[in-house]
Amino acid sequence: MTLFLLDGLIVVGLVTLAYQAVSSRSLFRGIIHFVVFGLTMALAWARVGAPDLAMAEAAIGAGLTGALMLVAYRRLVEGRSDSPADPAPAQSRLALPIAIGSGLLVGVIGLSALFSEVEPAQAGQAVLSELQQVDLGNPITAVLLLYRGLDTLLEVAVLLTAFLAARAVAGADGGEGSATTPAPETPMVGALLAVVIPLTVLVAIHLLRAGSYEPGGAFQGGAVLAGAGVLLILSGRIAATPVAGPLIRMGLLAGLVSFMLIGLVPLLKGSPLLALPGLWAVYFIETAMMLSIAITLILLFAGGGGLKRGRNG
Amino acid sequence: MTLTDDVTLALLLAGCGFYLAGTVGLLRFPDVFCRLHALTKADNLGLFLVCSGLAVHSGEARVVSLLLLIWLVGLLAATVSAHLIARHAHQHLATSPEDSNEQR
Amino acid sequence: MVDLAMPGMVLFLLLNLLAGMLRVYRGPTLADRMLAALLFSTTTVAVLLILAEWMEQPALRNVALLFVMLASIISLAFVGLPGREELEDDRQ
Numbered sequence: 480m481t482l483f484l485l486d487g488l489i490v491v492g493l494v495t496l497a498y499q500a501v502s503s504r505s506l507f508r509g510i511i512h513f514v515v516f517g518l519t520m521a522l523a524w525a526r527v528g529a530p531d532l533a534m535a536e537a538a539i540g541a542g543l544t545g546a547l548m549l550v551a552y553r554r555l556v557e558g559r560s561d562s563p564a565d566p567a568p569a570q571s572r573l574a575l576p577i578a579i580g581s582g583l584l585v586g587v588i589g590l591s592a593l594f595s596e597v598e599p600a601q602a603g604q605a606v607l608s609e610l611q612q613v614d615l616g617n618p619i620t621a622v623l624l625l626y627r628g629l630d631t632l633l634e635v636a637v638l639l640t641a642f643l644a645a646r647a648v649a650g651a652d653g654g655e656g657s658a659t660t661p662a663p664e665t666p667m668v669g670a671l672l673a674v675v676i677p678l679t680v681l682v683a684i685h686l687l688r689a690g691s692y693e694p695g696g697a698f699q700g701g702a703v704l705a706g707a708g709v710l711l712i713l714s715g716r717i718a719a720t721p722v723a724g725p726l727i728r729m730g731l732l733a734g735l736v737s738f739m740l741i742g743l744v745p746l747l748k749g750s751p752l753l754a755l756p757g758l759w760a761v762y763f764i765e766t767a768m769m770l771s772i773a774i775t776l777i778l779l780f781a782g783g784g785g786l787k788r789g790r791n792g
Numbered sequence: 793m794t795l796t797d798d799v800t801l802a803l804l805l806a807g808c809g810f811y812l813a814g815t816v817g818l819l820r821f822p823d824v825f826c827r828l829h830a831l832t833k834a835d836n837l838g839l840f841l842v843c844s845g846l847a848v849h850s851g852e853a854r855v856v857s858l859l860l861l862i863w864l865v866g867l868l869a870a871t872v873s874a875h876l877i878a879r880h881a882h883q884h885l886a887t888s889p890e891d892s893n894e895q896r
Numbered sequence: 897m898v899d900l901a902m903p904g905m906v907l908f909l910l911l912n913l914l915a916g917m918l919r920v921y922r923g924p925t926l927a928d929r930m931l932a933a934l935l936f937s938t939t940t941v942a943v944l945l946i947l948a949e950w951m952e953q954p955a956l957r958n959v960a961l962l963f964v965m966l967a968s969i970i971s972l973a974f975v976g977l978p979g980r981e982e983l984e985d986d987r988q
Contacts, residue, residue, distance in 0.1 A: 481904050481907055485910065488914070489910070507926060507929065511930070514970060515917070515920075515932070521940070521959065522940055525947055525956050525959055526951075528951065528953060530953060530956050531955075533956070537962045537966065541937075542966040545969070545973070549970065549973040550973055556977070557978070665876075667871070667875050668872065668876075670868075671968055674865070675869075678865065694955040695955075703966075710968065713969065714972060800898050801898055801901060804901065808909065811939060812912060814935065815912045815913075818916055818932070819918055824925055828931060831934060832934070832938075839938060839942055842945060842946065846945055846948075849898060850949065858957050858961070859945065861961065862945070862960050865964045865965055866964040869937075869964050870934070870938060872968050873934055873968055873970075874934075876968075877975075880926070880927050881925060
């Protein structure tokens with residue numbers, strides 16, 4: 480009975496919060512609902528026994544996206560106060576066709592998925608039966624890198640594409656310093672950063688290493704590092720620059736490039752593509768991916784191409 | 793039912809009691825500073841009691857130290873958050889009475 | 897006994913959160929609404945820790961650690977906001 484009430488409360492709460500987040504009359508209340516939705520979502524993932532997802536949701540869903548929305552809200556209000564409000568953009572004539580088109584697309588994919596011959600998902604079973612041989616204790620990492628390598632590679636590629644698209648939209652000015660809040664002149668923020676930043680680095684490394692035998696991994700570690708970066712940006716310790724330096728560029732590409740290079744090597748020996756040559760490769764790729772994910776997320780948040788020491792740095 | 797269980801249960805229940813106190817304070821206190829005060833202090837004591845209850849229940853050194861770390865970082869984060877929110881509320885004190893009109 | 901009580905405590909804390917959400921609606925200041933988010937982040941930590949013990953999922957303690965580490969991001973992003981909800985009536 481208690482369990483039923485508990486799960487029911489989470490489910491009803493999620494739906495209500497999601498509705499409130501998009502329908503609230505006040506933007507700020509909508510943002511608060513969104514943050515709370517993210518926290519509840521993490522709780523739901525925890526309840527269904529998926530700590531990996533709960534970690535990612537806690538870091539990205541509630542932390543990063545919530546902060547991004549608050550910063551966007553501030554810029555919206557500030558822009559409003561010193562310039563006359565822009566007239567609401569007229570509804571584009573393309574809106575309806577695009578909506579219908581996307582609806583049809585989703586429908587077709589859904590229908591084809593419904594009627595196609597479903598192959599049983601073998602990765603999960605294969606990994607559970609061979610977990611001893613591959614020497615990885617965490618089945619999720621094993622699936623991500625050994626059995627579904629292509630999917631993981633494409634996810635990293637998608638993240639890079641998203642970053643490039645954001646750069647294209649942001650324009651050349653790079654929105655320098657726009658994500659920094661007017662720095663609160665209080666020593667407490669410095670004290671917080673002095674404790675939390677080293678701890679995040681430590682936890683990220685732990686999650687990366689632990690990812691091979693318990694929940695964690697490159698995505699979680701990267702998200703935690705990105706959280707540390709966002710804290711530094713918000714407090715003015717680092718700021719965005721329009722153009723990236725060589726280190727940042729290398730960091731952005733590290734995950735994708737190292738995954739592809741190590742994945743291509745087996746072809747020379749006649750093994751299938753992306754058949755990783757050993758456990759060292761898993762760790763190497765995971766580390767590179769973690770750095771790339773963290774840097775991409777930080778730059779997406781900062782709205783710039785590169786990073787420099789900020790005004791409080 | 794052993795002594796450990798008794799202690800765990802008592803600590804957890806006390807923790808839940810402080811969480812309840814924090815929420816009641818958040819809802820019933822008259823202005824933003826009182827609410828902030830009630831919420832951050834009661835909730836951190838609640839977190840401490842829950843952590844110690846679970847530490848007694850588990851008893852493993854690794855778990856106990858992790859719980860201690862979580863509580864300490866939580867304490868720091870709550871302190872700084874409370875400070876920052878209080879500064880914001882204080883800076884915008886002049887504008888807040890207008891807002892109370894839109895209460896519903 | 898303790899294992900039986902834990903789901904009840906999680907439920908109790910969630911109901912606590914539900915009550916706390918009232919503050920988001922009542923306001924009146926932005927800081928008041930923000931407090932509800934603060935309540936959520938501290939309470940969910942306790943919920944996660946209890947879940948970790950009860951469901952025997954030690955990894956949930958790491959999730960709780962992430963929560964407390966990253967809880968201050970939202971507060972830090974909040975400081976720069978202006979005092980009033982100026983966009984209140986702009987949307988129809």
